[in-house]
Amino acid sequence: MPSLKDVKMKIIGVGKTKQITKAMNMVASAKLRSSQARIERFRPYAEKYREVIGDLAEKADISAHPLLEKRADKKNCGIVLITSDRGLCGGFNANIILKALQILTEKRNEGKNVAFFCVGRKGRDAVRHLGMEPARSIADRMGSIDFNLAIDVAQDVAARYADGQLDEVYLVYGEFQSMAQQPPRVLTLLPIQPPEADEEKTGPDSEYIYEPGEAALLDDLLPRYANVQVFRALLETSASEHAARMQAMDNATRNCDELIKSLTLLYNKTRQASITNELIDIVGGAEALNG
Amino acid sequence: MxxxxxxxxxxxxxxxxxxxxxxxxxxxxxxxxxxxxxxxxxxxxxxxxxxxxxxxxxxxxxxxxxxxxxxxxxxxxxxxxxxxxEQIDQDRAEAARKRAQERLEKQNGDIDQARAQIALQKAMMRLHIANLRVN
Incomplete structure (x- = not known):
């Protein structure tokens, strides 16, 4: 039987843990709200890009552009792995990393070289754990994402793609589907897959003036489209991270409640047992005197 | 109208x-x-x-x-x-202009040059617009 004091200490300890997990839950929910708002604010920009690129790709000769061309002989594969910097968010990072490792095994079995580009400390650590060194790693930036970070990553990868160091690039990140679901998502970043053009654009409005010409516009816009996609992945991963952490911390708080409940039961049992023991002693002593 | x-x-x-x-x-x-x-x-x-x-x-x-x-x-x-x-931070633009100019003078690497060139253009344009407001 544990001593009364031990149980009391344990209850206090679990209570403190509960305070922390509860606070983390609230912090994560506040951060989630601002992340979600950022996704909302970014949406008009991303959608307009999709629209225009889809439109242009349909009209211009798309196979001509190096960023669109599908290379027949793909030997070098790049994986842009976006994870969070911190843990304590359930299986969120593990799921993303697992997905990336799946691609890694797949590509290696096909005899290709794979290079990692990591944003977020967790992904970097996982890649290092494999005994590989990421070609580029950016840590401690998930808390302060801005468009320049996306430009930095996307243009680095695009430059390597252009000079033949990479033949295809995948983006692996956590998609924000809902508060409860943040599945890992794989997206082909390069060669760029032009989005489908909208159906409704027939009639007089489909006759566009392009300045400069279609090809020159594509040259200008396609690299920017890669930035847009990377930025979206960054924003979604950040929102997913906070949602996953909220959930993990909610579970932890609930577990603490349960633990406190069962420990309180144990405490009361122990207390009762010691009272009973004392009573037995007293009664026994009295009996002995009477006898 | x-x-x-x-x-x-x-x-x-x-x-x-x-x-x-x-x-x-x-x-x-x-x-x-x-x-x-x-x-x-x-x-x-x-x-x-x-x-x-x-x-x-x-x-x-x-x-x-x-x-x-x-x-x-x-x-x-x-x-x-x-x-x-009104939103342009003049001090920041001025600092960016100086930084870009220094980098251009140092002459190292084509990519850095191109980047500095763009940064310089942005800084000059920001300063130009901020000055329009003053006058």
Whole structure:
């Protein structure tokens, strides 16, 4: 039987843990709200890009552009792995990393070289754990994402793609589907897959003036489209991270409640047992005197 | 006066979403004006100033390149950043200008040169627009 004091200490300890997990839950929910708002604010920009690129790709000769061309002989594969910097968010990072490792095994079995580009400390650590060194790693930036970070990553990868160091690039990140679901998502970043053009654009409005010409516009816009996609992945991963952490911390708080409940039961049992023991002693002593 | 809808969108927010009378855009091939019922058009923009008119009053915006999509009497400008003259941080732009100039003088690597060149252009344009407000 544990001593009364031990149980009391344990209850206090679990209570403190509960305070922390509860606070983390609230912090994560506040951060989630601002992340979600950022996704909302970014949406008009991303959608307009999709629209225009889809439109242009349909009209211009798309196979001509190096960023669109599908290379027949793909030997070098790049994986842009976006994870969070911190843990304590359930299986969120593990799921993303697992997905990336799946691609890694797949590509290696096909005899290709794979290079990692990591944003977020967790992904970097996982890649290092494999005994590989990421070609580029950016840590401690998930808390302060801005468009320049996306430009930095996307243009680095695009430059390597252009000079033949990479033949295809995948983006692996956590998609924000809902508060409860943040599945890992794989997206082909390069060669760029032009989005489908909208159906409704027939009639007089489909006759566009392009300045400069279609090809020159594509040259200008396609690299920017890669930035847009990377930025979206960054924003979604950040929102997913906070949602996953909220959930993990909610579970932890609930577990603490349960633990406190069962420990309180144990405490009361122990207390009762010691009272009973004392009573037995007293009664026994009295009996002995009477006898 | 006839108007059309002007939207200026950046990755972080929608900066302008208003009915305007005219807009002058810094096109890659030169500045061009947009009036109501402009023909559908997609044009690349360079670093420069966007001037648009509401109720006969001109307003100026700094635009860091991007493109414009005009259709159905709607003009949408997508830029990586856009600031009004009041929002421009002059000290920061001045510092950026100095930094870019120093880097250009040092001459190391083509990519760095190109980047510094762009940074310099942006800083000069920001300062130029900020000064327009003062005068």
């Amino acid at each position: 006839a108007t059309f809808q002007l939207q200026v969108v950046t990755p972080d927010k929608t900066v302008v979403n208003e009915e305007v009378e005219t807009a002058i855009c810094p096109g890659l091939m030169g500045e061009f004006g947009v009036m109501p019922n402009h023909a559908p058009m997609i044009a690349a923009l360079k670093i420069g100033k966007l001037v648009y008119r509401i109720d006969g009053k001109d307003r100026i915006l700094f635009i860091s390149g991007g493109f414009v999509d005009i259709r159905k009497n709607k003009c949408a400008i997508l830029a990586e950043s856009a600031e009004t003259a």
